[in-house]
Amino acid sequence: VSTQSTGTDISLPAVQGLAAQGTPCRAKLFIVGTPSLPEEQVLNDVFCRFSSLIDIKLLPGTSYGYIRFGMPESAEAAVMVMNNGTIQGNVIKLSQQEEPGSENKRARPSF
Numbered sequence: 001v002s003t004q005s006t007g008t009d010i011s012l013p014a015v016q017g018l019a020a021q022g023t024p025c026r027a028k029l030f031i032v033g034t035p036s037l038p039e040e041q042v043l044n045d046v047f048c049r050f051s052s053l054i055d056i057k058l059l060p061g062t063s064y065g066y067i068r069f070g071m072p073e074s075a076e077a078a079v080m081v082m083n084n085g086t087i088q089g090n091v092i093k094l095s096q097q098e099e100p101g102s103e104n105k106r107a108r109p110s111f
Contacts, residue, residue: 007038007088008046010081016051018044019070025054027075028097029067033090036063043067046087050078066097 031037043056052070059065069075075096083094 007042008082009086012046012081013049015045015049016053018048019052019054023052023054023070025068025070026052027069027072029069029075029078030064030095030097031056031067032064032093033087034063034093036090037065037092038088038090042088046082047078050074050081067094 031043037043037058040056040058043058044053047053047056047067050069052074054068054070056068057066067075067078069078079094079096082092085092
């Protein structure tokens with residue numbers, strides 16, 4: 001797959017469609033771009049290649065946002081391939097975020 005169309009320094013898998021509408025979020029990534037993030041359309045093109053992409057939310061006026069996937073395996077693959085990679089001259093850092101109600105959530109004491 002050509003890296004020219006996405007502006008990455010990494011060989012990416014083929015494009016896979018977005019997750020079906022209504023797909024529950026099973027994994028969420030926090031994304032930071034240095035010095036900034038590419039446009040949302042470019043990020044969609046890159047991250048849809050890892051399957052089950054639900055959406056990408058960029059926080060206006062910042063260089064960070066969130067990427068939601070329908071399958072944890074998709075998020076894990078995206079982190080393995082794209083963390084510390086470059087998209088259009090911007091270094092991308094990814095970290096997994098816990099979703100509310102996830103199995104990893106710490107139990108809160110009940111009173």
